[in-house]
Amino acid sequence: MNAPRARVARRPVHGVLLLDKPIGLSSNQALQKAKWLLRAEKAGHTGTLDPLATGVLPLCFGAATKFSQMHLDADKAYETVVRLGVKTSTADAEGEVISERPVSVTLAQLDAVVQQFTGPIAQVPPMHSALKKDGKALYEYARAGIEVERAARHVTIYALKVLEARVDTAQPAIKMVVDCSKGTYIRTLGEDIGEALGCGAHLSALRRVRTGGFTEAQCITLEALEAMSEAQRLACLLPVDALLPEHVPVTLDSENAARFLSGMRRRGPWPDADHVAVYAASPRALLGTAHVQGGELIPVRLLSPQEIGESQAQQGAVEQSLKQVNETLALGA
Template sequence: MSTSPSHRQKIQRRPVHGVLLLDKPLGLSSNQALQKAKWLLRADKAGHTGTLDPLATGVLPLCFGAATKFSQIQLDADKTYEAVLLLGQKTSTGDAEGDVIETRPIPAITPELLDEMTRRFTGPLAQIPPMYSALKKDGKALYEYARKGEEVEREARHITIFKLDMAPAQDPRAQAAIKIVVNCSKGTYIRTLGEDIGEAIGCGAHLGSLRRLETGGFVAGQCVSLAALEAMTEPEREACLLPPQSLVAAYPSVTLDADNAGRLLSGLRRRGEPGQWGADAPLVQVYGPSSSSGQAGAAQAFLGSAHITADELIPQRLLSPIEIQDILKTTQRRLESFALEPPDRMVASLHS
């Protein structure tokens, strides 16, 4: 009997807040993987941070509850991929799923040739998105046109390949193959990069495999598989979640007293003394006290994000009082499970 969420009994959803670093398995779409993880956690709100093709595996951060407010940061993040290019054949989709549409002889893959390709495809590039993509044209995804055999005009997108490593590879599906490791800006299509490299070599190529190794500082070694997640108890699954602020951990932080925290959460800008909030910054993570006493050493409550301009702290994406309470309760449960002193329950002061 199928164990997919659609074939299971109705479950009681609950508020879950955090980031699950999933190692997406082969064959599932990003949304299918998200829905399965959402079901396993009984989460009432979830979203992913940019799609991975069904034929791709690797790092897929999934956001739950309050963390969904900061998912755009991951969408905009640089990423690192490992892929295998199968030389000598072009396919209709640019990957191994498509039909072979052209076969050409393969030249000798020498170190000199790979060095030349590395130089040619490193740096700023203009890339035409593939027809088999979710980009929209006149309200329809490009893959909808492609499935009907239609090709529509697409504008080139400007991307950057920060680093590109290339080496010969062995693959039984092709006479010759190349493994590439690509560190790139958002919006880069590795299938298109592979096809462009194949054209530059002169033999054509398509993607044999694709794995995302890193996105926005999160790496494959931090990820959990769906199979492992399914084998866990519910508390163990919860323990896999990173807190929502992990999505903004690379940015400076500002800690407010209870009065300023409450006013910021009401949407009010906070004017500070020169340098009080730090230097001007497009994004900072903001914290407040987690107890009405605001005593030294008390745990801090993550309030959301803001930016700083001319000594003014301006709110951007803020958590609700209920979300803050939920996160503090989760923190308390975890501390209690380790027999530690739990933080005070609070936040009333933040909205008094």
């Protein structure tokens, strides 16, 4: 019998962790593991990856959860392997094989199909997805053997690059990199490419290599995080405003910062802007988001004074800890 898991003393943690999600875990399972390792009170993610997918999964902690929704609209990039000739019930390797067809594909045909699926396209969402119909997830209908009508969704494939084409082997497959808009189903794309080639297909591998401005090179694995000290784990967190790269920065003096933080509009010489990140001047701190209209800075999402204080204390603790580590290393050198 397994011993009960030790209870963890939670604490306020603020920031963004770029996780390299492992295969086999759902996005929520990966989130809960990272949350446990950081002993964080509050956490969320910015959009799911299937259990069979790996790669970039931004996790938001504390104050960052207030802005996680903004990142759902970010463009994505994926590296995928499309297995030709075999169609499955889920359009990926997790499903049951439902049909097999011979593969007779030339590189010229493949190039023509790639062009066909580049640019604005329409996709019918897969039944095995979390989209809801009458308050119920599509995958629930699929598990019950029920197929429901789904409206096509319009997405954009900005670039579709074939890295490798094995079309004349025992297990024909193509490896691709896909740059796409939000809401694109790579499983559906792979399946549609297979149909266009006349042989059917499913995804045998999927890795997200970029979401917005976050890339796989910035990510950390759960194993690496687990091997770290608590201070090192906190040092892996990006600041909350890492989620606001396209926001115009506006800095307020202490008096105006206090008024803005209480929800009051401020007037100033700012040009109109839909997305603004507002900071206090001293000490430098993110206060929240706003928009500017007619010279008025209008609050949208605000951090609480407690969240701001905790974020500053967290950053100070990390800097102090890293300083001590560097001093120890210097003494031992």
